Amino acid sequence: MLIFKGDVKESVKPKDFLSNVSMIFAENEEEYNDYKSRKGKHTKVFLTGDVRFDKIKDLQNTDSDNWNLPKNPNIKRIIWTPRWISSENNSHFFDYKDKLLDYVEKNQDVDFIFRPHPQAFANWNATGELPEDKANELKQRFKNIKNAKIDEEKEFLKTFYSSDFMVTDISSIIVDYFLTEKPIIYCHRTNHFNEFGAKLSEGFYWVHNWEELETAINMLKRGEDPLNEKRKQIIRENFYVNPNGAGKTIKELIKRDFYGKN
Numbered sequence: 687m688l689i690f691k692g693d694v695k696e697s698v699k700p701k702d703f704l705s706n707v708s709m710i711f712a713e714n715e716e717e718y719n720d721y722k723s724r725k726g727k728h729t730k731v732f733l734t735g736d737v738r739f740d741k742i743k744d745l746q747n748t749d750s751d752n753w754n755l756p757k758n759p760n761i762k763r764i765i766w767t768p769r770w771i772s773s774e775n776n777s778h779f780f781d782y783k784d785k786l787l788d789y790v791e792k793n794q795d796v797d798f799i800f801r802p803h804p805q806a807f808a809n810w811n812a813t814g815e816l817p818e819d820k821a822n823e824l825k826q827r828f829k830n831i832k833n834a835k836i837d838e839e840k841e842f843l844k845t846f847y848s849s850d851f852m853v854t855d856i857s858s859i860i861v862d863y864f865l866t867e868k869p870i871i872y873c874h875r876t877n878h879f880n881e882f883g884a885k886l887s888e889g890f891y892w893v894h895n896w897e898e899l900e901t902a903i904n905m906l907k908r909g910e911d912p913l914n915e916k917r918k919q920i921i922r923e924n925f926y927v928n929p930n931g932a933g934k935t936i937k938e939l940i941k942r943d944f945y946g947k948n
Contacts, residue, residue, distance in 0.1 A: 687736065687861045687882065688858070688880060688882065688883075689856065689858065689860060689861065689879055689880060689882055689883030689886060690856065690858075690878050690879070690880055690883065691879065691880035691883075692878060699720075699724070704721065704724050704725055704726065704729065705724075705726030705727075705729070706726055707725070707726065708728070708730065709729070709730050709732070709939070709940070709943060710725060710729060710730070710731045711734040711932070711936050711939070712731060712732065712733050712734065713734075713735060713736040713926065714733075714735070714924065714925055714926040715733065716881070716882055716924070718731060718732075718733045730948060732935075732936075732939055733926065734928060734932045734939070735926045735927055735932035736932055737931075737932045737933045739865060739925075739927050739928075739932065740928070740931045740932055740933055741843075742865060742927060745843055745846075745847040746847065747847075748844050748847050748848060749844070749848045750845045750847075750848045752799065752835075752837055752839065752844070752845045753797050753799070753845075753848070754797050754799075754832060754833050754834070754835050755797045757848070761795050761796065761797050762795065762797070762851070762907050763799070763848065763849040763850045764796055764798050764799070764849065764850065764851060765799050765801060765845065765846065765852045765853070765863075766786065766798065766800045766852070766853045767800075767801050767852060767853075767854045767857050767859050768782075768783075768802075768855055768873075769856060769857050770802065770803035770805055770806035770809055770810075771809065772810075772813070772815060773813075774878065775875050775876045776855055777855060777875070778855050778873035778875060779806075780815065780816075781873070781896070782896060783824065785896050785899075786798070786853075787827060787828070787831065787834060789900065789903070790833060790834045791831050791834075794833060795907070796833060796903075796907070797833050798833060799834075799835050799836075799837045799845065799849075800828065800834070800835070800836050800837065801837045801838075801842065801845075801859075802836065802838065807821050842862075843862070846862065846866050846868075847866050849866075849868060850868065850906070851868050851869040851870065851906045852868065852869070853873065853899070853903070854870060854872060854873070855872065855873045855875065856879070860883075860886060861886070864886055864889070864917065864920075864921065867914075867918060867921065869906050869911050869913065869914075870890045871890070871891045871893060871899065871902045871903065871906070872887065872890035872891065872892050872893070873894075874893065874894055882924065885923075885924050886924070888916065888920060889916050889917035889920045890913075891905075891906075
């Protein structure tokens, strides 16, 4: 579910590819309409919802052993997911990495997890922005702070649902996190949101510098969340969670298509 506009869309949903696809299963109505406008002559498009949302109810009250500290109502769990490409002028990683660690080190009432993109450190090393020796220094600092951690595990949903809020930028992981209904602090640099992303962004706490970011973190730590109802409204209006499960629905549609019933 793209939140970007521009070249990203054509790279992940190229029209010349879609025109040769037999069946497309759309995540929501907006994607459904977009696929309909880009499909081939013999392509069938169905609104099914996204399979990764099928287990949302099972995750609502889950916990994760990925956190540094035991679950405690007096400790706020924060996830940080900065964009890994800086050439787009969207990543806030280099703006706040040291300040965030300073904050976490001074505030023992937070449990902080940094989830880098799998290619992040390799990319920053290749661009010269964070050479390997500097990356190792950063990783060691994380190890030295008892309430901070770099999480490179593939599984993330349990960590998301057991967190309190997320600090991010224009990361695609926003879509998954938004459905937790938990607060999102969005570190703005350049606006590349598409229509769907712009709708989601109305439920973010936008920050433009470290002072605003620290203020937003402290506000959420106090339990103040004025956009809580707004996020729920956005979810109701823009997401489609299939009551029968997207996976089961897709399976039945493929079977029906095979027998010529679609």
